[in-house]
Amino acid sequence: MADASAPYRIKGETGEWEVVIGLEVHAQITASKAKLFSGAATAFGAEPNTQVSLVDAAMPGMLPVPNKECIRQAVRTGMALDAQINKWSRFDRKNYFYADLPQGYQISQLYHPLVGEGEVEILIDEKDESTAKTIGIERIHVEQDAGKLMHDQHPTMSYVDLNRCGVALMEIVSRPDMRSPAEAGAYLKKLRAILRYVGSCDGNMEEGSMRADVNVSVRKPGDEFGTRTETKNVNSVRFVMAVVEHEARRQVELLEEGGQVAQETRLFDPDKGVTRALRSKEDAHDYRYFPDPDLLPLELDDAFVEECRASLPELPDAKRKRFEGLGITPYNASVLTAEVETARWFDALLEAGAEPKQAANWVVAELFGALNRLGKDIADCPVSPAQAAELLKLVADGTISGTIAKQVFEIMLETGEGAGQIVESRGLKQTSDTGAIDAEIEKILAANADKVAEYKSGKQQLFGFFVGQTMKAMQGKANPGVVNERLRAKLD
Amino acid sequence: MTDLTAKTIAELRDGFRARDFTAREIAESYNAAVAASKALNAYTVETPDDALAAAEAADSGKSTGPLAGIPLGIKDLFATKGVDTTAGSHILQGFKPVYESTVTANLRKAGAGMLGKLNMDEFAMGSSNETSTYGPVLSPWRRRDSNVGLTPGGSSGGSAAAVAARIAPGVTGTDTGGSIRQPAAFTGICGIKPTYGRCSRWGIVSFASSLDQAGPMAKTVRDCAILLEAMAGFDPKDSTSLDLPVPQWEANLSSNLKGKRVGIPKEYRIDSVPAEINALWDQGIEWLKHAGATPVEISLPHTKYALPTYYIIAPAEASSNLARYDGVRYGLRDVPEGGNLDAMYARTRADGFGAEVKRRIMIGTYVLSAGFYDAYFTKAQRVRGLIKDDFRKAFEHCDVILTPTAPSAAFGIGETTDPLAMYLNDVFAVPASLAGLPAMSVPGGLDGQGLPLGLHLIGNELDEQTVLNAGLAIEERAGFTAKPDKWW
Numbered sequence: 004m005a006d007a008s009a010p011y012r013i014k015g016e017t018g019e020w021e022v023v024i025g026l027e028v029h030a031q032i033t034a035s036k037a038k039l040f041s042g043a044a045t046a047f048g049a050e051p052n053t054q055v056s057l058v059d060a061a062m063p064g065m066l067p068v069p070n071k072e073c074i075r076q077a078v079r080t081g082m083a084l085d086a087q088i089n090k091w092s093r094f095d096r097k098n099y100f101y102a103d104l105p106q107g108y109q110i111s112q113l114y115h116p117l118v119g120e121g122e123v124e125i126l127i128d129e130k131d132e133s134t135a136k137t138i139g140i141e142r143i144h145v146e147q148d149a150g151k152l153m154h155d156q157h158p159t160m161s162y163v164d165l166n167r168c169g170v171a172l173m174e175i176v177s178r179p180d181m182r183s184p185a186e187a188g189a190y191l192k193k194l195r196a197i198l199r200y201v202g203s204c205d206g207n208m209e210e211g212s213m214r215a216d217v218n219v220s221v222r223k224p225g226d227e228f229g230t231r232t233e234t235k236n237v238n239s240v241r242f243v244m245a246v247v248e249h250e251a252r253r254q255v256e257l258l259e260e261g262g263q264v265a266q267e268t269r270l271f272d273p274d275k276g277v278t279r280a281l282r283s284k285e286d287a288h289d290y291r292y293f294p295d296p297d298l299l300p301l302e303l304d305d306a307f308v309e310e311c312r313a314s315l316p317e318l319p320d321a322k323r324k325r326f327e328g329l330g331i332t333p334y335n336a337s338v339l340t341a342e343v344e345t346a347r348w349f350d351a352l353l354e355a356g357a358e359p360k361q362a363a364n365w366v367v368a369e370l371f372g373a374l375n376r377l378g379k380d381i382a383d384c385p386v387s388p389a390q391a392a393e394l395l396k397l398v399a400d401g402t403i404s405g406t407i408a409k410q411v412f413e414i415m416l417e418t419g420e421g422a423g424q425i426v427e428s429r430g431l432k433q434t435s436d437t438g439a440i441d442a443e444i445e446k447i448l449a450a451n452a453d454k455v456a457e458y459k460s461g462k463q464q465l466f467g468f469f470v471g472q473t474m475k476a477m478q479g480k481a482n483p484g485v486v487n488e489r490l491r492a493k494l495d
Numbered sequence: 496m497t498d499l500t501a502k503t504i505a506e507l508r509d510g511f512r513a514r515d516f517t518a519r520e521i522a523e524s525y526n527a528a529v530a531a532s533k534a535l536n537a538y539t540v541e542t543p544d545d546a547l548a549a550a551e552a553a554d555s556g557k558s559t560g561p562l563a564g565i566p567l568g569i570k571d572l573f574a575t576k577g578v579d580t581t582a583g584s585h586i587l588q589g590f591k592p593v594y595e596s597t598v599t600a601n602l603r604k605a606g607a608g609m610l611g612k613l614n615m616d617e618f619a620m621g622s623s624n625e626t627s628t629y630g631p632v633l634s635p636w637r638r639r640d641s642n643v644g645l646t647p648g649g650s651s652g653g654s655a656a657a658v659a660a661r662i663a664p665g666v667t668g669t670d671t672g673g674s675i676r677q678p679a680a681f682t683g684i685c686g687i688k689p690t691y692g693r694c695s696r697w698g699i700v701s702f703a704s705s706l707d708q709a710g711p712m713a714k715t716v717r718d719c720a721i722l723l724e725a726m727a728g729f730d731p732k733d734s735t736s737l738d739l740p741v742p743q744w745e746a747n748l749s750s751n752l753k754g755k756r757v758g759i760p761k762e763y764r765i766d767s768v769p770a771e772i773n774a775l776w777d778q779g780i781e782w783l784k785h786a787g788a789t790p791v792e793i794s795l796p797h798t799k800y801a802l803p804t805y806y807i808i809a810p811a812e813a814s815s816n817l818a819r820y821d822g823v824r825y826g827l828r829d830v831p832e833g834g835n836l837d838a839m840y841a842r843t844r845a846d847g848f849g850a851e852v853k854r855r856i857m858i859g860t861y862v863l864s865a866g867f868y869d870a871y872f873t874k875a876q877r878v879r880g881l882i883k884d885d886f887r888k889a890f891e892h893c894d895v896i897l898t899p900t901a902p903s904a905a906f907g908i909g910e911t912t913d914p915l916a917m918y919l920n921d922v923f924a925v926p927a928s929l930a931g932l933p934a935m936s937v938p939g940g941l942d943g944q945g946l947p948l949g950l951h952l953i954g955n956e957l958d959e960q961t962v963l964n965a966g967l968a969i970e971e972r973a974g975f976t977a978k979p980d981k982w983w
Contacts, residue, residue, distance in 0.1 A: 060824055061819040062592065062824075062825070063582070063700040064573075064697065065697070066697050066732060067734065068731065069734065098815050098863070100821060101836075102823050105819060105823070106819050107815065108815050161836075163823065291815070291863035291864055293868070293872060296703070296812050298734050298735075299735060
């Protein structure tokens with residue numbers, strides 16, 4: 004990887020260009036099982052039009068009633084992003100006609116959003132703490148999702164599925180603070196991690212519970228912002244990075260050919276890896292935003308806000324710093340806190356009594372390796388934190404060696420048996436019995452008289468050979484310290 | 496047998512309880528009267544079986560609520576389960592909701608039956624009932640020695656005509672900018688719009704959400720109190736509903752106004768208003784004085800901006816509220832041959848909406864559009880605040896305000912063709928709507944041509960009681976017993 008601290012530049016014919024990126028992330032409030040303004044359910048993948056209330060279908064005379072849990076989750080999310088919580092906010096109507104929008108307007112928040120300015124700290128390179136950067140959050144507002152048109156059900160007609168209609172979304176709007184695909188990717192990953200820690204959104208990008216509108220413009224370093232394009236509904240970190248990369252290059256080429264970037268909405272084609280224009284500013288809707296007269300302003304009282312704050316879990320940055328304070332390397336701490344499930348699993352491991360540094364090394368090296376091989380997530384890890392703690396304790400107190408520990412772990416993964424039981428039943432306990440070790444050493448020195456002679460004439464590096472042979476003869480169960488000590492006694 | 500259709504709701508209720516007559520007899524009398532009233536065009540749907548079923552429940556003792564045995568007419572703006580609900584619009588023709596509005600559900604819970612759905616101006620936009628897709632309602636009233644068809648006012652024109660013609664003892668109306676009070680005045684009946692939020696808007700087809708409010712219309716002030724008690728109440732399904740207990744308005748009715756101050760707003764003296772109307776206003780002041788009240792002159796300085804403000808805010812909200820009528824899910828769908836989605840929207844809405852509704856959608860779309868929003872909508876919201884403030888200050892000096900209800904008596908069908916002249920009908924009614932205050936029209940007398948004129952009472956927030964009490968004081972003194980000669 005290139006030096007992450009060096010600025011990302013696109014080399015054009017006329018010199019270097021800087022990319023400016025802002026993201027609008029739509030995150031479904033999956034913590035609520037009901038919609039933002041109706042009691043309808045929100046389960047993913049249900050049969051079309053089975054999760055639709057009279058309100059969602061915009062039947063005549065139906066009225067929205069805010070779902071408190073959705074508001075609560077958005078407030079908690081705002082707090083996790085260190086953002087201003089607006090105790091007075093209001094819902095506005097965004098008016099436009101489309102068949103997936105029964106009301107003819109989306110209830111959103113333009114003028115007075117629930118959450119104001121905040122920030123997210125990212126590591127552009129997660130291995131390198133010197134690449135930390137703060138990305139500003141402009142606002143978070145709460146709004147309704149629309150339904151979905153289905154064009155493949157009938158030769159001449161389109162069908163509409165209103166299941167998603169009215170589902171609660173948080174729109175998290177960043178400042179145009181990102182300057183490279185890597186920064187955009189790191190920001191989205193970090194945001195996703197925070198939402199998952201908070202629990203407001205499950206961050207499932209495949210199921211559409213999180214998607215990003217990617218705003219990209221280019222400029223010569225030091226110039227004013229250029230005209231931006233907005234690529235809608237990008238649904239993976241990889242695609243967001245691809246959009247930035249493609250869009251920036253396209254704009255540079257366009258500008259260097261003497262053209263102009265049109266302020267327009269674009270769509271990403273993941274198969275071809277390109278973006279294409281959806282609609283230009285000229286056919287942009289006039290959304291005629293105005294305060295929704297069916298809803299009163301949203302006023303939060305102190306008790307509600309305090310409850311939200313008190314319910315926040317430890318967040319990734321705080322957890323990482325705590326782990327580092329326990330002697331865990333910055334890299335391990337960063338890896339262990341990137342995903343909420345990993346962090347929870349690791350915390351449980353510590354609670355079960357594991358020594359932090361040893362445990363971190365083991366999880367990152369052994370456990371992740373094993374999960375990778377098995378194609379499993381930490382959520383369905385076959386070994387529980389308590390079982391892992393037992394294994395690590397056997398190593399720490401000298402009952403088994405690190406080498407044996409690997410064997411024991413493999414058996415644990417296969418059989419689900421406990422580490423202690425495995426060591427006991429298979430006789431893997433480490434021995435410090437000098438009689439047995441001495442006996443093996445005698446045999447090895449006798450069988451390798453030539454190497455003994457070489458060693459004695461000064462080839463010191465052969466010492467390791469004798470250690471290895473002894474350990475092998477002892478089937479790895481000999482205490483390495485004792486082996487070393489006895490060998491020195493015999494050889495020196 | 497006495498003519499049950501001549502009785503008030505209070506008399507029907509008490510007579511039924513005293514077993515002077517059965518609920519079935521009440522329902523049958525009204526069903527027959529409704530069936531014989533086609534010439535009025537007041538009902539869009541007749542539901543005699545519904546009225547009979549409620550009567551059956553009352554007679555058998557299954558229903559014992561305060562309105563047991565009372566059949567009512569329901570404005571077509573209220574969703575009624577399984578019964579056509581069209582808001583007087585072609586775009587909703589044939590629409591049968593699977594749900595019942597909170598207000599009508601409350602009335603049913605109180606024991607009321609339904610005689611049918613009442614004609615109205617399309618989406619409640621109009622002051623003469625001429626914008627209905629079903630054609631205009633004819634007022635049962637006629638000018639002396641004239642056969643010219645008159646409007647009952649609007650938008651609750653079918654509702655008003657039904658009470659005046661005695662084809663319903665009481666009805667529901669809705670009032671966005673005078674739609675209960677102006678038709679009540681035109682037809683010589685009582686009608687009250689309560690404080691915004693008293694009646695749930697859930698299941699009432701929206702016109703302008705921040706102004707729409709349901710209320711009752713009936714022969715007497717007492718009947719209005721009885722009906723309003725049954726209609727009102729907190730509804731968690733309407734975020735703008737007031738979470739307050741419903742007062743016992745009927746039990747607390749009293750025409751003794753001793754100690755009450757009646758505000759007379761000087762800005763409501765308009766030269767163009769006929770002398771008869773200003774004379775009735777003066778008479779109204781005398782009646783209230785006679786009841787013990789003290790008149791005080793008050794000022795509502797922003798009154799002249801109320802109508803323009805209303806005609807920005809109401810159309811703005813309507814333009815958005817009516818976007819849901821798009822041909823996609825229910826109601827009318829017109830698609831030109833080979834047309835796409837946009838063509839379907841255009842054709843459906845062009846065919847489905849009448850001229851007045853289209854006019855207001857266009858005005859509303861315009862005042863909300865980029866570049867005009869601040870000049871119109873934002874400014875109108877600010878003026879609305881000033882108008883509310885005017886009332887707040889005025890109620891520091893008075894307990895209830897008396898004005899005329901409308902600037903004229905009923906006019907002839909087709910006589911008023913200029914939309915702006917039509918909008919002027921609500922000049923006295925609109926300020927209270929913008930301020931969300933309770934307001935009522937009670938009949939005061941007849942004009943020179945023998946047509947009813949109304950007096951208008953505006954109360955402070957939540958103080959329907961003083962409005963009703965002042966209304967009762969006028970009712971007792973006006974002795975308004977005139978009724979239209981039956982010609983239909």
